[in-house]
Amino acid sequence: MPELNRVNGGTSTPILGRKVLRPRQQVEDALRKAVLDGQLRTGDRLPAETELARQFSVSRPTIREALSALESQGLIRKVPGAGGGSFVQAVDHTALGQVVQESMHNLLRLGSISFDEVAIVRQYLEVPAATLAATNRTDEDLEELQELLAEQKRRTVDDPMVAELDAQFHISIARMSGNRILAALVYALHRESEPVSYLDLSPEVGRDTFAQHRHIVAAIAEQDPGAAEAAITEHLTYLRGRIRKHISNQDAATV
Template sequence: MSNSTSGGIAQPPILGQKVLRPRQQVEDALRKAVLDGQLRTGDRLPPETELARQFSVSRPTIREALSALETQGLIRKVPGAGGGSFVQAVDHTALGEVVQESMHNLLRLGSVSFNEVAMARQHLEIPVAVLAAQNRTDADVEELRAILSEQKRRTVDDPMIPELDARFHITIARMSGNRILASLVYALHHESEPVGHLDLSPRLGRDTYAQHQRIVDAIANQDPEAAERAVTEHLSYLRDHIRRSMDANDKVPAQPCPTSALTTGISA
């Protein structure tokens, strides 16, 4: 059937489409290859010269497309011999890294306040803990207890302490079964507890370690209400402590960093 107006005059078909720039065409083709699984996590892309040959474009065009994909978190560039452009993991951790970078910049620019980030984290980690208590497996509980054991035996200056603390909270987020929540917790955790504003006292360390234990016990017992109470207690306690420390020292956390240990290997 031909197109026509109400007066019966035939109209020509619309054939035009938006013509993409070569860089955009290359970017779209590579993104599709990643998202369709043609390129998998960890795969190294062909060298720029080979990509330029395959797409019949210049090397600067390839570089622009790769830079755009790197900004989107789909690839990572590794310099030096044996380096190149590698497919980045497209999962909640990758998303969390992108969100974390944006949050970090907002905090440094003063566009949002530290307290806003800390409160957002609390409001996210409460439902995350509830879901973790409902969905956890025996292996999940073993993983959390192993992290607690590692935290307890390490000293305050151990470089593994920030990573263990991140693993504790992010593992619980992963156990929720909601990858979007997990990615947001990942980002907010890294930006909401600047160690420079914590009073690393033995009492604080004992308190927070005991709070971690109560969180794990509630999840292990599959008790969502207890998990909610334990996480609320832990994050409220920590946020209040940081606020008091900041007020006492008249400081503002301009450059957030991961929480470190609070006493003998015990992290927040």
């Protein structure tokens, strides 16, 4: 009596019994495929929910559930009102950054990961980001960094904008690396680790970090990857010694 399941590795592929796909799942899969295969392009408008319900021979709530899933993934955007509908979205690497940030935010809240883990991984990626930025930056990139520097120079350490400007500085460098995944990950990691918030920020530390930022920008200006790597490494090492302990953290704190 031959076995009715074909054995493949550790799992069995049934000959007869296939897992049925529920209506909502079929609709969701079909629409996602249309988007990912390029059959639907960015900006294209999907038919109205009532029309999709007619085309797929399902009820409108089933369509709604499938569309909501695609919206959660960022593949479409829903617009109410006349001229509304579901529109295919331009999905780029910033969607990855946001999805990572949101997921890490939840995990931090749940205690599944720690700030230290976030901060350490951020540092692993900031070094190559600066190095690549030195190689790949444009003139406009450089101007932008210099403007950020000028804005930082105008601030004292008690200004609430200091943390935001620092974030913009590092996130911009990652963007200028030319590697979009690096940019997305550094964005998310930076936003979730909030390094400046945990820094013991005296006026002296403010001056030191500003000088280090200037060295980083100079290396990027000179398009010198080695100098950029050295400058960012020095900056991160300096900061590592000046972190207040996290209140909820039992381990040695790092930024």
